[in-house]
Amino acid sequence: MGRRNNQSPDELVQRLLRGDRRAVARVITMVEDQAENTDYIMKMIFHHTGRSVIIGLTGSGGSGKSTLVDHLIGRFRAMDKTVGVVAVDPSSPFSGGALLGDRIRFQSHSLDDGVYIRSMGSRGYLGGLARATADVVRVMEAMGNEVVIIETLGAGHDEVDIIHVAQTCLLVLTPGMGDDIQAMKAGIMEIADIIVLNKADLDGANLCLRSLEATVHYGLDDKARWIPRVIPTVACASKSTGIKGVDELVNAIMEHQKYLFETRKIDEVMAKRIEQELGLVFKDEVEKVVFAGLKGTGKKRKYIESIRAGHTDPYSVVEEVLAMFLKTDKME
Amino acid sequence: MGRRNNQSPDELVQRLLRGDRRAVARVITMVEDQAENTDYIMKMIFHHTGRSVIIGLTGSGGSGKSTLVDHLIGRFRAMDKTVGVVAVDPSSPFSGGALLGDRIRFQSHSLDDGVYIRSMGSRGYLGGLARATADVVRVMEAMGNEVVIIETLGAGHDEVDIIHVAQTCLLVLTPGMGDDIQAMKAGIMEIADIIVLNKADLDGANLCLRSLEATVHYGLDDKARWIPRVIPTVACASKSTGIKGVDELVNAIMEHQKYLFETRKIDEVMAKRIEQELGLVFKDEVEKVVFAGLKGTGKKRKYIESIRAGHTDPYSVVEEVLAMFLKTDKME
Numbered sequence: 241m242g243r244r245n246n247q248s249p250d251e252l253v254q255r256l257l258r259g260d261r262r263a264v265a266r267v268i269t270m271v272e273d274q275a276e277n278t279d280y281i282m283k284m285i286f287h288h289t290g291r292s293v294i295i296g297l298t299g300s301g302g303s304g305k306s307t308l309v310d311h312l313i314g315r316f317r318a319m320d321k322t323v324g325v326v327a328v329d330p331s332s333p334f335s336g337g338a339l340l341g342d343r344i345r346f347q348s349h350s351l352d353d354g355v356y357i358r359s360m361g362s363r364g365y366l367g368g369l370a371r372a373t374a375d376v377v378r379v380m381e382a383m384g385n386e387v388v389i390i391e392t393l394g395a396g397h398d399e400v401d402i403i404h405v406a407q408t409c410l411l412v413l414t415p416g417m418g419d420d421i422q423a424m425k426a427g428i429m430e431i432a433d434i435i436v437l438n439k440a441d442l443d444g445a446n447l448c449l450r451s452l453e454a455t456v457h458y459g460l461d462d463k464a465r466w467i468p469r470v471i472p473t474v475a476c477a478s479k480s481t482g483i484k485g486v487d488e489l490v491n492a493i494m495e496h497q498k499y500l501f502e503t504r505k506i507d508e509v510m511a512k513r514i515e516q517e518l519g520l521v522f523k524d525e526v527e528k529v530v531f532a533g534l535k536g537t538g539k540k541r542k543y544i545e546s547i548r549a550g551h552t553d554p555y556s557v558v559e560e561v562l563a564m565f566l567k568t569d570k571m572e
Numbered sequence: 573m574g575r576r577n578n579q580s581p582d583e584l585v586q587r588l589l590r591g592d593r594r595a596v597a598r599v600i601t602m603v604e605d606q607a608e609n610t611d612y613i614m615k616m617i618f619h620h621t622g623r624s625v626i627i628g629l630t631g632s633g634g635s636g637k638s639t640l641v642d643h644l645i646g647r648f649r650a651m652d653k654t655v656g657v658v659a660v661d662p663s664s665p666f667s668g669g670a671l672l673g674d675r676i677r678f679q680s681h682s683l684d685d686g687v688y689i690r691s692m693g694s695r696g697y698l699g700g701l702a703r704a705t706a707d708v709v710r711v712m713e714a715m716g717n718e719v720v721i722i723e724t725l726g727a728g729h730d731e732v733d734i735i736h737v738a739q740t741c742l743l744v745l746t747p748g749m750g751d752d753i754q755a756m757k758a759g760i761m762e763i764a765d766i767i768v769l770n771k772a773d774l775d776g777a778n779l780c781l782r783s784l785e786a787t788v789h790y791g792l793d794d795k796a797r798w799i800p801r802v803i804p805t806v807a808c809a810s811k812s813t814g815i816k817g818v819d820e821l822v823n824a825i826m827e828h829q830k831y832l833f834e835t836r837k838i839d840e841v842m843a844k845r846i847e848q849e850l851g852l853v854f855k856d857e858v859e860k861v862v863f864a865g866l867k868g869t870g871k872k873r874k875y876i877e878s879i880r881a882g883h884t885d886p887y888s889v890v891e892e893v894l895a896m897f898l899k900t901d902k903m904e
Contacts, residue, residue: 282885510880511876515872518872518886521886522893525891540850554618554849556615557850561854562858566897
């Protein structure tokens with residue numbers, strides 16, 4: 241282990257590109273910690289990415305996302321595709337790293353070399369979670385995964401940022417969320433390519449399905465537009481029998497991918513991903529530079545004291561500090 | 573309405589400080605949109621804030637947070653204290669504004685002039701949600717609320733940022749979340765001043781209570797430290813009878829406030845709040861300046877094209893752009 245820690249970034253990149261799982265784990269940890277050389281490594285691997293199918297899967301807690309992901313992994317493995325999974329799990333925002341982690345989730349694939357799973361908690365990243373996740377997706381592509389699945393709870397800014405990195409977006413719902421569905425209607429069109437109604441064996445599923453179908457068809461004036469598919473599934477962790485709809489879901493994903501490539505919308509999607517990543521890296525780096533500067537000088541403490549004493553306020557302080565950091569003649 | 577929209581920021585501030593609800597609503601909307609003059613108004617009202625009791629309440633969906641807040645409002649009103657509530661509701665990240673909003677939540681206090689409630693969704697803010705929420709808390713203080721309650725789902729970075737603005741932090745749990753509690757143990761000490769075990773009439777509540785009690789007492793070496801109180805409550809929206817534990821909860825809040833002032837820890841808490849706000853405003857403003865610059869010049873589009881064409885990568889672009897914006901001789 242000691243030797244490994246001392247190896248050069250270039251060696252690490254070479255091993256990562258060959259799919260060496262330890263190198264991958266090491267780089268992901270570097271990404272999470274924003275360790276030295278991380279940017280160098282990310283630059284090196286960047287050109288080995290951008291060819292994977294990236295699936296985003298979002299839905300509230302208890303909707304059965306993890307179980308669905310488990311089934312999706314199984315289906316993609318049956319097609320002999322390698323799969324990477326980034327499970328963003330903000331269930332505990334109170335401590336660093338992922339808590340339930342890889343040990344509990346996705347047990348059935350833990351011995352499969354064609355599957356690489358990483359859980360990410362919502363805290364403990366020097367940079368933002370969204371930026372770290374976007375970078376980890378790139379790492380998973382660079383190590384050779386043909387499919388990368390991003391799973392998130394879908395609540396909060398970070399997670400919405402993350403999901404925009406995906407090409408095909410799945411929104412997982414369950415019956416009996418009447419109000420929520422009403423509330424989401426406005427936004428469903430905007431983000432979901434496929435709506436999964438999981439636990440479709442529950443009461444009210446049919447009504448819910450009809451309502452969703454009506455929603456996705458509503459207001460379509462553009463014939464070339466993708467109409468979000470609504471797929472009922474039964475994928476429950478406690479019922480090993482009676483899995484339903486997963487094949488249909490995989491078909492819908494394939495169909496959407498085909499649509500993206502045939503209509504060349506994939507170009508837009510890829511451009512948007514880069515724009516999103518650019519924004520995330522940007523935000524992170526600006527914060528790092530500016531905050532590091534403030535920290536070093538002990539000025540921050542003085543500002544806080546001065547605000548508490550009533551001599552100034554946070555808004556004026558920020559103006560003052562920005563004037564110190566930002567060039568006034570920027571971007572001519 | 574037309575006349576109101578044209579009034580000067582100073583008039584608006586004067587009306588806000590007198591508790592005029594329309595002026596408050598107007599300023600909150602300005603904060604959400606980061607409208608012109610918002611900073612000016614925030615500076616003006618800042619010195620009229622910092623004297624309210626600020627309570628943060630966090631917990632997962634379905635734990636009964638809103639019902640608890642409803643009861644807390646009732647108790648504080650019975651003490652003749654005015655109450656402001658900021659309910660951060662990221663249940664739908666997919667569209668702007670709060671969806672279920674004030675109409676459904678907290679109905680019982682909708683006609684009380686001593687209560688001001690504002691829901692905030694997780695999207696549609698030009699600045700970040702956390703920054704907007706911190707500013708709205710200041711607005712609620714400036715309008716004269718003696719107590720301000722911040723309610724959040726507690727999942728995600730933004731919300732953890734928000735909760736750090738509070739002086740007394742309540743974590744709402746329910747029985748039967750065994751794994752979650754285990755998972756949270758590490759972090760409970762860090763953030764919660766009071767742990768509310770709601771739905772304490774459910775199976776497993778006693779076991780859960782004992783486990784929580786053991787957790788909060790674990791590893792206490794510092795005698796001057798606040799030992800988080802664990803309060804069982806039954807506060808269910810569907811049961812109008814049988815409310816339990818809310819008085820104890822209010823007592824625990826009062827006790828914690830007393831502790832803060834007696835030990836002078838309130839100074840630390842207030843300093844931390846300012847530090848937190850400084851960070852949030854900072855982050856927001858930096859992004860605004862830098863992104864506005866990029867947008868205007870159309871350079872962003874060129875960068876994206878260049879990355880897609882394989883000529884560069886997001887990390888190198890960010891370096892390049894930062895070099896344009898940031899002074900190299902910063903902070904000597």
